[in-house]
Amino acid sequence: MMQTLSHWVDQLSDFFAHRKGLLPLIGIALVAANYIIVLIAPGWLASTNLLLHLGVIVAILGFLLARAL
Template sequence: MKWLSKLVDNASNFFAHRKGLLPMLGILLVVINYILPFVLGPYTVITGTNLFLHLGVIVAIFGFMLAWAL
């Protein structure tokens, strides 16, 4: 469990100086989700389930909560 504590500590130090990184990454994933149906087609597994949309929203919300806490 020491490795988990060290991982959380290192991640906290990294994101303390880069508070907008995770929300920007989430927005980028949402934009990728918008572009993918034009590239791959609307009926693939990735575009049909809106995988990048859901991941982007989760990452952005987590980033806002983490930035507020730090």
């Protein structure tokens, strides 16, 4: 179990080491998608701002990983 997790983390680290701006871009895209959903289709997803919160978390993690890698 632990070896599988370690292997998975190594692969993920290698992937993001060459694509440092990918997670912040995904975060920005999620925030933009949330804005569009709020304008176009009000409903549960728009009222909870789920994509906004996920986008901010993904972008912050992306900036932190970019510094570490």
